[in-house]
Amino acid sequence: MTVIEAQNISKKYIIDHKKGNAKSNTFREVITDAVKNIFTKNDNDEVVHEDFWALKDVSFNINQGDRVGVIGSNGAGKSTLLKVLSRITEPTHGKIAIKGRVASLLEVGTGFHPELSGRENIFLNGAILGMKRDEIKKHFDAIVDFAGVEKFLDTPVKRYSSGMYVRLGFAISAHLEPEILIVDEVLAVGDADFQRKCLGKMKDASNSGRTILFVSHNLTAVQGLCNKAMFMQKGQLVEMGETNQVMATYLSHIQKTDLEAWYSTLEEAPGNDKVKLKSVKIVPDYLDNQRHLDVRTSFKIKIEFWNLMDAVNLNISLHLNSLTGECIFNIGTPSLKLEKGIISAECEIPGNFLNDGSYALSFMVVKDTATVMYNFEEALIFEIEDYREGTVWYGKWPGYVRPKIDFPIAQLEFENVT
Incomplete structure (x- = not known):
């Protein structure tokens, strides 16, 4: 029914606006304008009505x-x-x-x-x-x-x-x-x-x-x-x-940010005379008809950069941080001898691992496992939404990680409690 x-x-x-854009910013200006308006008519005092x-x-x-x-x-x-x-x-x-x-x-x-x-x-x-x-x-x-x-x-x-x-x-x-x-x-x-x-x-x-x-x-x-x-x-x-x-x-x-940043030319790409960023992207493995990342969603992180150096040993050190600056984790690729050209790296973050919230993805290109060639800070910022079932509690889940780990509970024996 x-x-x-x-x-x-x-x-x-009906929203009222004063005609004109000039505003009094300081206390002195407010008092001065008020006194002036007692003696003079200001065309900017005309009220304009707007329908909202x-x-x-x-x-x-x-x-x-x-x-x-x-x-x-x-x-x-x-x-x-x-x-x-x-x-x-x-x-x-x-x-x-x-x-x-x-x-x-x-x-x-x-x-x-x-x-x-x-x-x-x-x-x-x-x-x-x-x-x-x-x-x-x-x-x-x-x-x-x-x-x-x-x-x-x-x-x-x-x-x-x-x-x-x-x-x-x-x-x-x-x-x-x-x-x-x-x-x-x-x-x-x-x-x-x-x-x-x-x-x-x-x-x-x-x-x-x-x-x-x-x-x-x-x-x-x-x-x-x-x-x-x-x-x-x-x-x-x-x-x-x-x-x-x-x-x-x-x-x-409401997805706040794109899941990809890419640059078509060396001139526009961030970096220096050693390395330049070509692209960094998050590729989600969406469930069913999903169109957003949530705590269940696994995703790949794919990075491509231009190496502008000859015969050099490089690796990538990737950091995932909260927006307040805490490092959630840091992972690195093996070090590999590389020539000039486009270099790629890829890893997969499993679902049911990260908690909901906002995250910043940064990475460094490192030479000989010791010298940072360039630090691409906050190359991507992205959101992970919440998902919950089988509970009646909907407060904020604590922590930055939220792993899905088997945690069985069982009755071992029965006892009368008086």
Whole structure:
């Protein structure tokens, strides 16, 4: 059964700009300009209005029980879409039909009265959701326990930390059993244990037939929780469908760097009068229909360079570093006697070895295993995305390597423990 139907949803905002580009950069200039404007009219004070479409012709259907992850870069229109669906703001154009009670957690403290205590806000939020007092009382203890705010229950929420705000807000939204739960990136405020509890609660909610819309930049959380995903870009819906397929499309769009650098002539190539770089590239062995590197993907590193020296013993020393400078590993080729010309080297990095993150590939051409001819620093910078299955924990996996090693566990004997 369709519970959310959106037809050609558009949302326009008006952005005001002052005519002219001159800006006051210092405090003195700001004060001087302000005094001048009291006595003189400045043509540059004329305000120019610009139309900004945060959403443009977005259409989709969501069925009961669907867990839909909304993904996209900052400014893609994700939060605006959730605000429209939550009736916080009206669309400029288009129609929305929603069947069922909606609970939204879109930003810290949404729906809270700062002067009221945590206890009072639980009843206030429940009433806003359309719950009767007896229904709220039924879930009250579970809400307080989940949020972990028992000590501060009778304290005005204006004194709560942002983490306490989020925990209480999510606990109320999740436990008062709305038919549709809308959650924005606010879970990022909580610690890993709280995120794990929230994701588990959302899974329980969807298993009971409730519908969830979940915005997050944590793609592993989206992958683990959601059976469907929406990819938003510049206010438009690029793709909606099965989660892994939509995530593959999204990741292929946001690949930050090319996996290859090459130079057609010696003149443009980096290096010196001894060696010059011809090309360096990463060649992934993609799984299935992948279009991006993730932790499972094996890949080859291929290097070609011009050797401009006669009869010389050379080897390559390759370094893989994190972007903060730590060396993950260093490997080297054998030393080989080489003549002038193009030299190549290749190695393979297995899948299930490197952790997700950003990496910089550097290498040195070394003479007689001792003298560096040239150091090609950060010849390539590339990303490895996360992938996880069979877990309900989606926090950042620690470390730079993430090897897949057999690590069996077994019951050796049974014993009554009293």
